[in-house]
Amino acid sequence: MNPTPRISFYTLGCKLNQAETAALQNAAEKNGYRLVSFREPADVMVVNSCTVTNRADRKTRQALFQARRRSPDGIVVLAGCFPQVNSDSSTEIPGVDIILGTRDKFDLYSAIADFKKTRTRHVRISSVDNRKRLSSAFIAATDRTRAYLKIQEGCNNFCTYCIVPYTRGNPVSRDFDNTITEARELANAGYKEIVLSGIDIGAYADSGKRLIDVLRALEDISDITGIPGIERIRISSIEMNTLSDDLIKHIGISTKIMPHFHLSLQSGSDVILKSMKRKYSTADFSTKVETIRKYIPEASIGTDVIVGFPGETDALFEETVAHINKMRFSYLHVFRYSARKGTPAANMKDQIPESVKRQRAKVLNNVDSRLRRSYAVSFYGTTQPVLWERYKNNLLYGLTPHYIQVQYPARINRHNTISKIVLDKNNIVF
Numbered sequence: 001m002n003p004t005p006r007i008s009f010y011t012l013g014c015k016l017n018q019a020e021t022a023a024l025q026n027a028a029e030k031n032g033y034r035l036v037s038f039r040e041p042a043d044v045m046v047v048n049s050c051t052v053t054n055r056a057d058r059k060t061r062q063a064l065f066q067a068r069r070r071s072p073d074g075i076v077v078l079a080g081c082f083p084q085v086n087s088d089s090s091t092e093i094p095g096v097d098i099i100l101g102t103r104d105k106f107d108l109y110s111a112i113a114d115f116k117k118t119r120t121r122h123v124r125i126s127s128v129d130n131r132k133r134l135s136s137a138f139i140a141a142t143d144r145t146r147a148y149l150k151i152q153e154g155c156n157n158f159c160t161y162c163i164v165p166y167t168r169g170n171p172v173s174r175d176f177d178n179t180i181t182e183a184r185e186l187a188n189a190g191y192k193e194i195v196l197s198g199i200d201i202g203a204y205a206d207s208g209k210r211l212i213d214v215l216r217a218l219e220d221i222s223d224i225t226g227i228p229g230i231e232r233i234r235i236s237s238i239e240m241n242t243l244s245d246d247l248i249k250h251i252g253i254s255t256k257i258m259p260h261f262h263l264s265l266q267s268g269s270d271v272i273l274k275s276m277k278r279k280y281s282t283a284d285f286s287t288k289v290e291t292i293r294k295y296i297p298e299a300s301i302g303t304d305v306i307v308g309f310p311g312e313t314d315a316l317f318e319e320t321v322a323h324i325n326k327m328r329f330s331y332l333h334v335f336r337y338s339a340r341k342g343t344p345a346a347n348m349k350d351q352i353p354e355s356v357k358r359q360r361a362k363v364l365n366n367v368d369s370r371l372r373r374s375y376a377v378s379f380y381g382t383t384q385p386v387l388w389e390r391y392k393n394n395l396l397y398g399l400t401p402h403y404i405q406v407q408y409p410a411r412i413n414r415h416n417t418i419s420k421i422v423l424d425k426n427n428i429v430f
């Protein structure tokens with residue numbers, strides 16, 4: 001009897017990409033494969049690529065090279081954003097057997113089957129335009145507690161630094177009924193938390209239903225079916241302009257939607273925001289944050305910031321630092337600007353030297369550490385429900401509703417359950 005073929009995955013880039021890999025991994029067994037680590041030899045090795053930065057391009061090539069070296073006779077697959085925008089150079093990379101674009105990667109298993117018949121290089125890169133609906137309904141999970149439910153894809157905001165509109169195409173929303181059916185299946189399968197994901201989920205629109213309708217329907221699932229199902233719903237990240245006041249109010253009264261917002265600021269300078277073609281000013285952003293705090297005073301508000309965007313002088317960077325301090329975010333994700341070929345910002349003058357970008361990132365990373373600590377400390381002495389996600393060396397690890405990481409000593413594994421603990425300096429993971 002032939003042993004079950006092994007498949008491994010390597011993922012670069014954003015959370016959506018991670019979620020999409022997890023979806024493909026979930027389908028491995030059904031398609032007759034055994035999942036193994038990317039560090040081991042395998043019969044099929046998939047690199048789910050990213051092209052958001054030059055570094056991501058480099059890492060994609062390195063991962064392909066490693067895969068080929070590790071398994072000289074295996075099938076090497078390059079999938080996702082890199083081939084979608086670099087179709088010519090993708091086909092020139094030696095040792096790659098199958099190339100699949102951002103839409104086509106969901107046909108992974110049929111592409112492998114086709115390749116096995118012919119053993120000739122197989123390239124499928126469909127246009128990302130004109131999609132009416134998401135073609136592949138899929139789920140993904142980091143483990144058995146949390147599932148990423150993709151409800152939207154694509155973006156047409158064309159921020160000047162971003163390659164996403166070129167790699168993932170126009171916005172398209174998932175069928176509403178199909179979304180809820182899948183969420184119900186996730187509840188049945190025992191998932192406790194659903195993270196709604198997409199590129200611009202606030203832009204969700206299907207048959208007159210908006211994001212708030214999806215949330216309401218998800219909240220009702222266990223009430224209708226009686227399944228002790230989804231206990232937590234989290235919004236992965238949302239553009240400030242599409243986060244309506246009604247939505248904030250609704251989250252404020254919901255017992256299931258977590259009081260956690262990831263709102264990308266990108267810069268705290270109005271000059272830079274304009275040059276980035278972001279559709280808000282720092283004043284708009286402040287107003288939104290005030291509205292969140294009005295309805296949900298202790299909400300977790302995290303953000304993304306790009307340092308070293310073309311034209312960012314020391315004075316403009318200082319404006320960003322000042323604005324961040326004013327917003328009192330609960331955490332920052334700091335990115336150094338990286339020029340992407342094909343985007344308007346790549347051709348802007350006044351590109352910033354790498355050394356300056358590194359220095360600015362260091363400044364903001366220090367701000368991030370301080371903000372995380374002071375936000376977490378504000379919960380000392382409070383009782384919080386924690387969804388336990390991991391158990392190792394007699395310690396449980398999990399997240400509070402406000403996205404604070406905690407650990408707790410336990411003799412038994414209470415993975416995938418929720419229990420309340422009092423937060424203090426010993427159980428918060430900084």
Ligand code: SF4
Pocket residue numbers: 155156157158159162163164165199200239
């Ligand atoms: S909103 Fe801007 S940064 Fe976000 S995906 Fe769309 S173009 Fe890119």
